[in-house]
Amino acid sequence: MATPEQQAFHDELVGHRLILPSGVPGVWARSDAFESVLQRFDGRVRALAAADGAERLHFPPVIPRRLLEHTGYLDSFPHLAGTVFSFTGSEVQSRELSRRVHAGEPWAELQTQTDVALTPAACYPVYPMLRGVLPEGGRTLEVQNHCFRHEPSGDPARLQLFRMHEVIRAGQPEAVIAWRATWLERSLALLRSLELDAHAVHASDPFFGRAGKMLAASQKEQGFKFEIVVPIASEEPTAICSFNYHQEHFGKLFEIALPDGSVAHTACLGFGLERVTLALFRRHGLDAREWPAAVRPALDG
Amino acid sequence: MATPEQQAFHDELVGHRLILPSGVPGVWARSDAFESVLQRFDGRVRALAAADGAERLHFPPVIPRRLLEHTGYLDSFPHLAGTVFSFTGSEVQSRELSRRVHAGEPWAELQTQTDVALTPAACYPVYPMLRGVLPEGGRTLEVQNHCFRHEPSGDPARLQLFRMHEVIRAGQPEAVIAWRATWLERSLALLRSLELDAHAVHASDPFFGRAGKMLAASQKEQGFKFEIVVPIASEEPTAICSFNYHQEHFGKLFEIALPDGSVAHTACLGFGLERVTLALFRRHGLDAREWPAAVRPALDG
Secondary structure, rough: OOOOHHHHHHHHHHHHHOOOOOOOOOOEEEHHHHHHHHHHHHHHHHHHHHHHOOOOEEEOOOHHHHHHHHHHHHHOOOOOOEEEEEOOOOHHHHHHHHHHHHHHOOOOOEEEEEEEEEOOOHHHHHHHHHOOOOOOOOOOEEEEEEEEEEOOOOOOOOOEEEEEEEEEEEOOHHHHHHHHHHHHHHHHHHHOOOOOOOOEEEEEOOOHHHHHHHHHHHHHHHOOEEEEEOOOOOOOOOOEEEEEEEEEEHHHOOOOOOOOOOOEEEEEEEEEEHHHHHHHHHOOOOOHHOOOOHHHHHHHO | OOOOHHHHHHHHHHHHOOOOEEEOOOOOEEEEHHHHHHHHHHHHHHHHHHHHHOEEEEEOEEHHHHHHHHHOHHHOOOOOOEEEEEEEOOHHHHHHHHHHHOOOOOOOOOEEEEEEEOOOOOOOHHHHHHEEEEEOOOOEEEEEEEOOOOOOOOOOOOOOOEEEEEEEEOOOOHHHHHHHHHHHHHHHHHHOOOOOOOOEOOOOOOOOOHHHHHHHHHHHHHHOEEEEOOOOOOOOOEEEEEEEEEEHHHHHOEEEEOOOOOEEEEEEEEEEEHHHHHHHHHHHHHHHHHHOOOOHHHHOO
């Protein structure tokens, strides 16, 4: 459910044709004016990652379903995950499928689960690619991808499909922790150069259920996750960048080793590109051509 | 199933780290070297579309499931469509889901069909946006998106998720037909400037089942669909660009009208971006830095 303030912002965005509703909550098209701002910000992140020596990889917006199963994602976030189902039946069954579709009857049971799932976070398909022994100094990678979260909402800042630009580091624990601290400063500086009121806070993942609430509280206490939040259209500021330190989780799971044979640690940070774009429109107005003179060069780098 | 030639090309691409297998047939990551070629070709199509006055829109890689149902896609291509399923159960059911995942047991029945489906062709979400009366002269639009086809294959030119750059025209029948002919010449010229051995052929869609074979034969005869084919790694050349004339199909379905009140006709053309990129690597070699001097400026426009 959207708050009145979120609904009003949504309607303003639609009125300015920055976003075009699809009829499904959390799924909308973007105009070129919206996309242009998003791409320019994305270019700034790409430049920072390149300066950091990150290797760019490019993934489609699906991952092997096996990866979702293997990483424990379904234990923590079963409600957010999406898998792809297709029809694999006979011609007779296809006629039944058509009949049901035209009659407006349920037809889900005529599809079966395929081997692919929607990408839950841009970094997920990266870890299996790191299997083996890392080079001295570890590795830094960079990806940008569409991610899926099944949480239909009228809040324009809560999409079912949204893009995440992530930088991933694998290496020694101290190196990974120091890298994350550097990127926190770097990210705050980038966002503040765009005159966004950006702050870092300790955070937790949206674990499922009552047991999940305890996991979230413990995660927040341990300081393994923090976020950068900015005002968009909620009472509380909205997270637009997230930093996660996984310790040995992915290193163990995918057998990523340091040169001395010990398990590599990993961390990642991800910018939510639609959210950053929305924050900029919220802060500077819905016509990017009229933004403050200082913001435009900061966006173009 | 891939032929030995397709398998050999796949292995070469992997050997040169242009593509990185995910473990699922038809789903792979791309290196920056692969992606850079794809983006440069994409830029050429974008420039042609801009010169044509096309309005760019940007969609996520999912559409409302209702759109798939409403357009008849499931009558013709039930085997290719993919819908998204998510878990919407209780905490007790989530524990059962976890148990099954860890035991390697089927867990599909614990998910339910959501309101979204994977985008079957980049142009699909455009037509509902055209509802109403078109301006004098009609409209031209442009989109680029990931599309899903459930046809797992070891052929590197047959992906489950691939990008399509489409240009869409809605207007009077004669205008739409003339526009399609212009774009056929334009597209052939673009591909030939890259020294690809490109030819136009009459074509048909991959309709499902035996009845589908008859539909396909009739479609081919009527000349409503043609494709540009180039050699990649099959005995027959592979389609890398497809032109479709829908006549009144989408105009009727989404009530798209001409200024005189009659139903608008639509046509579209789409470049398969991964296939164009593969065709270029096949033709000119796996190291783009060593491509003929004439090809590089043609790619950069």
